[in-house]
Amino acid sequence: MEQRKLAALTDKELLVEAKKMKSTKIYDAALFGLLVGIAIYSSLVNGFGLLTFLPLVYLPIAGKNKAKARDLKQILKERNLSEG
Template sequence: MKPESLSQLTDQELEIKLKSLKNNKIIDATLIGLSFGIVCYALINKGLGLFSILPIIFAYIVLRNSKNNKLLENEIQKEMNSRIIK
């Protein structure tokens, strides 16, 4: 989301967006933990194979997306703080 579009949102919409980003953190952490659990299980039972590589790739994608969400969360916080000051 671009900063121009953040300035067009109302305060309530920004709060809703921020709350959904915080919920996404929990979901992302759960998915990453589940992925690494699957990797450990697959490595112990079957060794290195397709089922041990795919969850690692999936966890990387989730991590990369969560970094983008963190940047968006910071931009929303800055926008909310600038509205309070004005």
């Protein structure tokens, strides 16, 4: 479904979306790193608890973002557009 939405965008809109996806990768990595740090700290201080499994909550969101980036990259390739 997401690929159909992306396919309906114009070339200019796709390039703008590609720029957004670059920053999304950085945000996903930073947020996941932060969550892992919180989980490790929480485990060391309080033992296993709710915060220990906090990074697992974010994994589906990061996976969805990665799938969207993959679809976007494929559409850019089909239209012979450059990401950068």
